Amino acid sequence: MGENREGKMSVMERILMNGHFVTMDPQRPKAEAVALSKGKIVALGSREEVMTLKTRDTEVVDLRGKTVVPGFNDSHLHLLSFGMSLERFECSTFRSIDQLVEGGRLHLENHQIPAGQWLLGRGWNSLTLEEGRDLTRHDLDRISTRHPIFLTRICGHIAAANTKALEMAGINRETPRPAGGHIDLDQEGNPLGLFRENARSLIQAVIPVPSPDQIKAMLLRAGKVCAGYGITSVQSDDFEALSGKDFHQVIQAYQALVTEGNLPIRVYEQCLLPDMDQLNAFLEAGWRTGVGDEYFKIGPLKLLTDGSLGARTALLSEPYADDPGNCGIAVFSQEELDRLVVRAHQAGMQVALHAIGDAAMTMCFKSFEAAQQHHYKKNPRFGIIHLQITTEALLKRFAKTGVIAYAEPVCLGNDLHMVEQRLGKERAEKTYQYRRLVDDGVPVCLSSDSPVDSINPMISLHAAVTRQDEQGFPAGGWLPRQKLTVDQALRAMTLGSAYASFEEKLKGSIEPGKVADLAVLSEDPFRVPAEELQHITVEMTFMNGKMVYSCQQDS
Numbered sequence: 001m002g003e004n005r006e007g008k009m010s011v012m013e014r015i016l017m018n019g020h021f022v023t024m025d026p027q028r029p030k031a032e033a034v035a036l037s038k039g040k041i042v043a044l045g046s047r048e049e050v051m052t053l054k055t056r057d058t059e060v061v062d063l064r065g066k067t068v069v070p071g072f073n074d075s076h077l078h079l080l081s082f083g084m085s086l087e088r089f090e091c092s093t094f095r096s097i098d099q100l101v102e103g104g105r106l107h108l109e110n111h112q113i114p115a116g117q118w119l120l121g122r123g124w125n126s127l128t129l130e131e132g133r134d135l136t137r138h139d140l141d142r143i144s145t146r147h148p149i150f151l152t153r154i155c156g157h158i159a160a161a162n163t164k165a166l167e168m169a170g171i172n173r174e175t176p177r178p179a180g181g182h183i184d185l186d187q188e189g190n191p192l193g194l195f196r197e198n199a200r201s202l203i204q205a206v207i208p209v210p211s212p213d214q215i216k217a218m219l220l221r222a223g224k225v226c227a228g229y230g231i232t233s234v235q236s237d238d239f240e241a242l243s244g245k246d247f248h249q250v251i252q253a254y255q256a257l258v259t260e261g262n263l264p265i266r267v268y269e270q271c272l273l274p275d276m277d278q279l280n281a282f283l284e285a286g287w288r289t290g291v292g293d294e295y296f297k298i299g300p301l302k303l304l305t306d307g308s309l310g311a312r313t314a315l316l317s318e319p320y321a322d323d324p325g326n327c328g329i330a331v332f333s334q335e336e337l338d339r340l341v342v343r344a345h346q347a348g349m350q351v352a353l354h355a356i357g358d359a360a361m362t363m364c365f366k367s368f369e370a371a372q373q374h375h376y377k378k379n380p381r382f383g384i385i386h387l388q389i390t391t392e393a394l395l396k397r398f399a400k401t402g403v404i405a406y407a408e409p410v411c412l413g414n415d416l417h418m419v420e421q422r423l424g425k426e427r428a429e430k431t432y433q434y435r436r437l438v439d440d441g442v443p444v445c446l447s448s449d450s451p452v453d454s455i456n457p458m459i460s461l462h463a464a465v466t467r468q469d470e471q472g473f474p475a476g477g478w479l480p481r482q483k484l485t486v487d488q489a490l491r492a493m494t495l496g497s498a499y500a501s502f503e504e505k506l507k508g509s510i511e512p513g514k515v516a517d518l519a520v521l522s523e524d525p526f527r528v529p530a531e532e533l534q535h536i537t538v539e540m541t542f543m544n545g546k547m548v549y550s551c552q553q554d555s
C-alpha cells in the first residue's frame with residue numbers, strides 16, 4: 001500500500017475514489033480507490049486504505065460510484081486515415097447514388113473547394129445503395145467535372161474516380177493492369193473509373209501530400225476523438241495513408257506530437273511496408289519493433305495478404321458461393337510473402353498480417369513457419385489481423401501456434417448480413433469464431449479497423465457480446481455460441497491488446513506500477529442489459545495520470 005517500486009512513499013498527485021474499478025488483475029479484480037503519481041498507478045484498494053495516502057497537495061476526484069476500466073487499446077486501426085476522414089466527404093449515409101451525388105455537390109459548396117482541387121471521400125457501399133451497384137466515373141462526373149474526385153468504398157479496397165481524376169493520373173484504355181490490382185473497363189474497353197486493390201495507387205499517386213503541420217493536425221484531431229471514447233492506446237497502420245507513402249513523414253509527425261506533449265494517446269505503429277525495397281529502406285534507417293518510447297513505438301511489419309469479403313477479394317480456398325469461379329485476390333505469392341516475413345523477422349521486427357479469407361490465413365501461417373525455421377525466436381507474437389473466414393483446421397492452428405488473433409467484432413454489424421450469401425451456410429458456421437479462440441487459449445485482442453468501422457469501443461463490446469448489429473439484428477445473435485462475455489471482451493480490448501504490443505507489463509490492467517491509463521464509464525457494462533452496451537459513454541479519460549477527456553468540459 002502506498003509504496004512505489006523503490007519502496008519509498010511518494011507524493012500522491014491524484015486519488016480517484018468512490019469508483020468501481022474493474023482491474024483485469026485476477027489477484028485483486030475490484031477496488032474502490034486508486035492513487036496516481038508520476039503517470040503511474042501507485043496504489044489501489046478500499047477507499048479508507050487509499051485515502052490514508054492523501055496529502056495537502058493531493059487532488060481527490062470523487063467518481064460517485066462510476067465504473068472504471070483500464071484505458072481501451074484498439075489493436076488495429078488507421079489513425080491518420082481516421083483523422084483525414086474527419087475532414088472528408090462521408091459517403092456512408094447515402095442510400096442512393098442520386099443522394100450521394102447531391103451530397104457531393106453540397107460538400108464542395110460548403111467547404112468552398114476551388115475547381116482543380118480534390119474532393120476525397122469514403123464509405124460508399126454498393127450493398128446499401130438503392131441501385132445495388134458500384135459507383136462509376138459517370139456518377140462522379142455528375143458531382144463535378146472541374147474537381148478531381150476519388151471516393152473509397154467502405155471496405156477500403158475499391159475506389160471510384162471521376163473523369164477529371166483519370167485525366168490527371170493519365171489513365172486511359174492503354175493503361176496496363178497493375179500487379180495485384182484491377183481496373184474495371186466498360187464494354188468498349190474504356191476505364192469505368194473503378195480501381196481495385198493495388199490499382200487504387202494509380203490515382204493516389206497524383207493526390208497531393210498534406211504538409212507536416214496538416215499531418216500533425218489530423219493525428220491530433222483523431223487522438224482527441226479517441227480520448228473521448230476512453231481509448232488510451234492504438235496500434236495504427238498509417239504509412240500508406242499519405243499518397244507519397246513516406247514513412248519518415250508519419251514517424252516525424254508522431255514524434256513531434258510526443259515531444260510537444262500533445263498526443264492524448266499512445267501509438268504502436270503497424271508498419272505497412274509492402275515491398276522489399278521499402279522494408280529494407282526502413283530497416284536501414286534503424287527502425288525495429290520496440291524502438292521508441294511509451295508514447296510512440298515502432299510495432300510490427302504489417303502486410304495485406306488479401307482484400308475484403310464485401311468486395312469478394314478476400315482469398316478463399318473454394319470459390320465464393322455468390323460468384324462461382326472467383327476465389328478472391330492474393331496480394332503476394334507464397335514466395336513473396338515468405339521473403340518479406342523472413343526478412344522482417346530476422347531483422348527484429350514483429351509481424352502482423354491482414355488476412356480475411358481462409359486461403360490467405362493459410363499463407364500467413366506458412367510464412368510464420370518459414371520465419372521460425374529460418375531464425376527461431378521464443379514467442380515472436382506473430383499476428384493475423386481480421387481472421388474472418390476461419391475453418392476448423394485454421395482454428396486448430398491458432399490454438400497450436402499461439403499466433404495472436406486481432407479480432408474485429410464491430411465488422412459483424414455489416415458482415416453478418418452477407419456471410420452466408422458469400423460462403424453458403426455450412427462454411428459460414430466456422431467463421432468469426434471469437435469465443436472458440438478465447439476458449440482455446442489463443443491470445444485475442446480486439447480492434448475497430450477505423451475508419452472502416454466505428455472507432456467507439458462500446459460498439460465493439462456490444463457486437464462481441466450480442467453478435468448483433470447496432471439495430472439488434474438478428475434476435476438472439478448470429479452464431480450465438482460465439483458470444484464473448486463482457487469480461488472476456490473487455491479483457492481482449494485492454495490486456496489482450498497490450499500483449500499484442502509486448503506491453504502487458506506496462507499497461508492493460510489497473511495494478512500498482514502500471515501506467516495510469518483509465519476510462520471512467522457512464523454505466524457498469526456488467527450490469528446493463530447487453531443490448532444497452534453500445535449506449536454506454538465515457539465520462540473521463542486519464543492517460544499517464546493526466547485527465548485527457550472529460551464529458552463536462554466537452555458540453
Ligand SMILES: [Zn+2]
Nearest residue numbers: 077078237449
Ligand atoms: Zn486495416
